[in-house]
Ligand SMILES: Cc1ncc(C[n+]2csc(CCOP(=O)(O)OP(=O)(O)O)c2C)c(N)n1
């Protein structure tokens with residue numbers, strides 16, 4: 001048997017965004033940032049368990065709704081209450 | 092600007108969005124922060140636990156550091172092997188990290204971990220303690236607190252106080268042992284950075300609230316992690332070269348503030364809460380005494 | 389220049405591992421494997437072998453550390469026996485599933501209770517479904533040579549699986565025999581220093597190994613292990629021939645055959661019984677019975693074509709083994725050989741279980757067993773006990 005004919009099926013996985021799909025579909029409550037109130041402290045960014053908040057160049061947080069599960073942590077940790085959780089529209 | 096900016100954490104992501112941890116999972120927050128501090132040149136070794144599931148199914152994975160899954164009881168031994176292989180290959184700038192749950196650490200994996208510590212392996216072992224076997228559906232572990240409901244203590248709650256693994260590790264006289272809570276981020280990051288600089292066996296025990304297993308609101312993960320410290324239920328300390336230091340000394344809040352947010356303690360009687368609180372105070376004061384006396388492990 | 393030394397099987401195993409330039413050795417002592425660990429720690433402490441010796445706290449940890457070491461890019465070796473191997477079982481299967489070419493010496497020993505430290509093949513047979521390549525040795529020279537050979541096979545890109553060499557407790561492990569020690573330079577040519585070809589934990593390529601795999605993909609991974617271990621059949625033959633060219637020794641590929649061509653009756657066995665079987669064949673031939681001997685040197689991958697071609701035309705096959713699958717229909721070798729030959733030949737297959745817990749079994753016993761089979765004609769029972777002292 002020649003090496004050229006040979007390949008293995010190994011239990012090896014590659015890093016991917018969305019390894020289990022778009023977890024945004026899990027969401028029941030949706031976080032909405034009030035950018036007027038936001039002080040760009042970054043607490044929501046560091047505590048989001050789903051890495052679904054990005055900080056832009058100027059540290060403005062931006063929620064990635066493709067993956068945000070709507071846990072509400074960002075809203076809970078925000079010191080100025082700039083993030084509101086709103087019920088998702090069903091359907 | 093912010094307090095967070097001062098912590099100097101990278102914006103690079105090593106835990107990628109689209110993993111399968113539950114809403115508000117503390118372990119995901121812990122792992123995310125740990126990897127941001129340790130950086131790209133980190134190897135993770137993970138036994139059976141929630142962390143093996145949240146990676147996502149083959150052929151994709153939500154982790155962006157080289158990771159080896161390993162059998163439940165074997166983390167301490169497997170990281171010893173990795174670390175020695177790197178040593179003999181002359182690779183010195185890679186952190187070999189065992190990342191295990193409380194079950195995989197204080198129960199089934201304690202032997203391999205103890206062996207690795209006693210041998211002085213160059214490893215960092217991090218236990219994220221969600222205080223039960225969560226992956227298999229919230230069964231009691233040696234780290235489950237007194238009084239907690241689990242699916243194997245379903246009626247009366249756990250009747251024993253948890254095993255004190257950080258102090259057991261300190262008794263191995265390894266260079267560094269620490270507890271941490273994501274509710275005290277600066278303390279946690281400082282300890283991780285310190286561990287990064289030290290050679291030899293290092294052990295870090297992280298509190299890891301679990302909304303599903305603790306029966307708490309998924310939004311309350313950080314709040315609960317902070318209250319655990321503020322009520323003294325989760326003392327923050329480190330043992331460096333045998334010396335105990337309590338690193339955060341909050342004015343104590345009533346234990347009820349911590350446990351009332353969690354459904355797992357719902358059935359506790361006032362008598363049981365009192366017993367729990369006495370034990371919490373006793374343990375915290377014991378640590379303070381150890382610190383004050385300057386005794387060395 | 390290669391040199392000769394009188395040495396035990398355990399020393400041969402340690403010297404074999406040293407010549408194979410193993411880099412990480414996690415090990416835990418158990419009789420009768422203990423001196424392998426002792427020799428290796430001495431080699432490392434004396435600086436004769438550049439390796440990391442990990443004095444682990446259990447066999448489970450020994451194999452776990454081998455897995456970590458191999459995944460970290462090092463050639464790993466361990467040794468165990470009996471209860472050690474059974475405690476290690478979870479990680480033995482893990483090592484194969486992770487596709488890591490780890491090497492191990494297993495000194496065959498019976499299982500308790502009651503405590504017994506003598507030879508039996510139940511320990512290594514319990515791991516036959518693991519995905520490890522399994523060699524069984526007849527003498528100490530073969531132990532040394534096979535350790536070098538097994539890394540060559542295990543690390544081949546077509547295989548990428550762990551391998552074990554099994555040696556009979558005390559009969560080999562503690563018996564001195566003359567052994568030729570090959571030159572390190574020659575060994576290095578045959579088996580160059582380790583270069584990981586499969587699984588490597590590498591920050592430059594952040595892959596994850598062994599993560600959750602759904603039914604959709606799992607079966608193909610098992611298929612790949614089977615295909616890879618099967619490819620080891622040809623490679624064992626190929627590399628055994630290469631080994632012979634360099635070192636002048638050939639221990640018999642998958643099966644070692646002795647006076648098989650013209651034989652009517654074949655004694656089929658494993659380990660040191662294979663040597664006794666040769667003497668038994670000669671003894672029987674002197675009495676006019678045309679006997680031959682087949683020693684199964686490789687149990688995994690199971691020799692298939694070679695076996696069929698060797699035994700099909702004979703009058704009877706007499707499988708004698710130090711193993712019984714309790715509650716089963718014989719020993720592992722007898723049972724598998726019958727399964728292999730079913731529908732391919734009508735040759736009667738006798739399966740004798742003997743020598744458990746180290747009970748002495750010599751060529752005299754084997755010759756008696758052959759005569760008993762001839763008298764029986766066709767086997768009436770699935771297997772028979774030999775030398776059982778009841779009532
Ligand atoms: C040897 C063995 N026994 C049992 C299991 C089943 N099992 C898998 S994960 C787990 C619990 C893990 O608990 P812990 O270590 O606390 O991690 P968590 O799931 O809570 O994150 C158990 C019991 C196993 N995988 N292996």
Ligand code: SF4
Nearest residue numbers: 048068069071072074
């Ligand atoms: S709701 Fe949860 S998942 Fe969504 S952005 Fe906020 S912290 Fe992240």
Ligand code: SF4
Nearest residue numbers: 112113116141225301
């Ligand atoms: S069960 Fe708990 S620890 Fe496990 S993923 Fe869910 S929230 Fe996280």
Ligand SMILES: [Mg+2]
Nearest residue numbers: 192193223225
């Ligand atoms: Mg747990």
